[in-house]
Amino acid sequence: MARLVTEALAPSVLVTAMPMVVAAWASHDLGSFLSWGGTALLFCAVIPVGVIVHGVRRGRLSDRHVGDHTQRARPLLTGLASVAVGMALLVALRAPAELFAMIVVIFVVGAACTLVNHWWKLSIHAAVAAASTAVLVLLHGPALHAGWLLVAAVAWSRVVLRDHTWPQVVAGTALGAPLATGTFLALT
Structure with a gap:
């Protein structure tokens, strides 16, 4: 069960889903959804996850969760660069403030995790799950506070699997939730 929770709510899954959820919520037609959502998907998920998969296949990274925190800097910095390009393109495409804010949340939380992981193995799983839940609550209201149960499940799974x-x-939770909340509110 712990492995299933870790995989189903992995950062790669959430940074794929969240921009698409926000793009769907903010888009007025299929064309804008495809343009904005596709851009966000490519630069926030496909490229960063592709870098990790490539690193694992080449033997430079231990696994797709980059369990060895000493290996995290390069893929995280490459992912941040990709997200930054995505942010610039979304501005050029005149994406809605909520989608831009979501991408900035991904960047800010990713940058904070990268910084902390230089010295200590903070849980990126927990940080991204908490950030995602915080944004969902802001977008869709208090009913989505139920998402904190999933954040707790992610935390439990990471400890049970002895990854954290x-x-x-x-x-990770204490970093992700307030950074996401402050960033999203400041930009929307």
Whole structure:
């Protein structure tokens, strides 16, 4: 069960889903959804995840979750560069503020995780799950506070699988939620 939760709510899954959810919510027609959502998907998910998959296949990264925190800097920095390009393109495409804010949330939370992971193995799974839940609550209202149960499940799974300690998942959650909330509110 822990492995299923870790895989189903992995950062790669959430950074794929969240821009698409926000693009669908903010788009007025199929063309804008495809343009904005496709751009966000490519630069926030396809390229960053592709870098990790390539690194695993070449033997430079331990696994797709980059469990060895000493290997995290390069793929995380490459992912951040890709997200930054995506942000610039979304501005050029006149994407809605909510979608732009979601992409900035991905960038800010990713940058904070990258910085912390230079010294300590903070749980990116927990940070991204908490950030995603915070944005969903802001977009869709208090009923989505139920998403915090999924954040708790992610934290539990990471500890049960011995990929993280409780302090690492608590720190990830404590980093992701307020950064996402502040960033999203500042930009929308």
